[in-house]
Amino acid sequence: MSLPSDLAQRLQAIIQSPTYRLAHEDPALLGEDAQRALRLQLELLKPERALRAEGVGSTVVVFGSARITDPDTAAAWVATLERGVLENPGSVALARALGLAKRRASQARYYEEARRFAQLISLRFQREERKDFVVVTGGGPGIMEAANRGACEVGARSIGLNITLPHEQGPNPWISPELAFRFRYFAIRKMHFLMHARGLVAFPGGYGTLDELFEVLTLIQTGKIAPIPVVLVGRSFWSRAVNFDYLVDEGYIEPKDATLFTCVDEAEEVVAALERFHGTRRPPVPPT
Template sequence: MTQEEEKNLTQRRFYKAEQEVSFADKQIGTVQTEHPAYRLAFRDTDFLLRDELRPVRFQLELLKPEMLLEEAQIGSTLVFYGSARIPAPEKAQALVALAASDEEKQIAERLVAKSRYYEEARRLAQLASQCAVVENGMRQFVVCSGGGPSIMEAANRGAAEVGAESLGLNIVLPHEQAPNPYVTPRLSFQFHYFALRKMHFLLRARAVAVFPGGFGTLDEFLELLTLVQTGKMKPIPILLYGRDYWSRIINFEALAEEGTINRKDLDLFHWCETADEGWKVIGEFYDLDCG
């Protein structure tokens, strides 16, 4: 620090962490400095992975994406939930060909029949990205998916095809998996905790499109409905794609008839089949004019 800098009242008096790291790296090796106990705590992976540090890891997993999304000027997102198993139309018949039994063939054919939702997710992502809403200097309705294959891939793909960035919120799983190739690299995040990933899905969400899916999609969809139903989250457009599929999986009418939900709770979501229908719901909710 120069003499002039020392007299500057706004000049920081402590070194930044990266500077301290460089000092530590220059230390002479001794029995003490080589021992794990001597490592700077924030560089000690073994220490950070201890059970007692779980609250710190929660905080880090909340903070890192939040800071990077703010720096990327992302004000809100259009979130896509859906299956990781529904094939893209161009891969549909190959799935049937791989079936080794009649049961597998029937399942493959059902998945192939739902491949049209891949195209609708892709198209919806294109519509949102092309609208390119900017408010208070922040980008709105940026496409966000779970970062994986199938419906998630379709969302990121649609955004990429019109030259727009999109988010991918991946989760570490025991089996090998990686972000789909259409996620914007600087907006591709990996989570250890499902809870923190789910929080980031909804912190910036201004609309959510739910496509046919399994346990994960059900979990995310029903939690979202619960948050809005209980008033913990303000209402947003919730687009439910695939009435035939979802009506077979969940008897929404029965819930109302049994009194376990109010009938007006069935208005928390909108049935959709096409991208245009979904984008119209969003546009009317927010009074958007995208030409």
């Protein structure tokens, strides 16, 4: 039996009302400040369930600058700017941009080392259904892209932990789709980086890279997590970016704190550092 038009309109208004939605289907409710604890819990649970379902046993974290590009892209940028400088020899802006482009071209070697490291570690630990030392990155461009790419190129899987930012950073296309995640909260993302980590590899980078590196070193220093190997790639960069000897001399860190990491230059050295560490220690305990 059809309802009178006025009642039919009222019924339609009820069905369309935001209050009539199921709670878990109400984005406005989930987005409220009062639901922050629930959102934090969901961000902790969702990736962990997926990793467990995919059988990921352990990971190795790769950090580094989002601004480093592959050699071909860097070379093309230099060539374009060189033509621009020739056509506009008095442009200070172009001259500065060319100088930066040349630095990016020299930094592109780190892209290749990250790519090669991911190939080496993935080939070794993702065979015959084994899923250990799975590469995990922040999911963006630059060094993150290089590491995800290296794993993909040898038929292995890798993880990307993207973060929502004011200027949105999309995922790079080399992440395994079933292991691609996006976070609202840096804190929960940081936890996921370390929950299964058997090593941290840090390439040259800026604030984000330094933030992640020093947080891990602090957690190891204070005993909040069991030690894992921390490998810094690029001796020339790290010796200038952070003067660890100065921190020791001034008494801000203990001499033993300067041994919590290893500096190397090449992908094979990273693998060797991981081997040395795990050859003499038990697997680390996940953070609580």
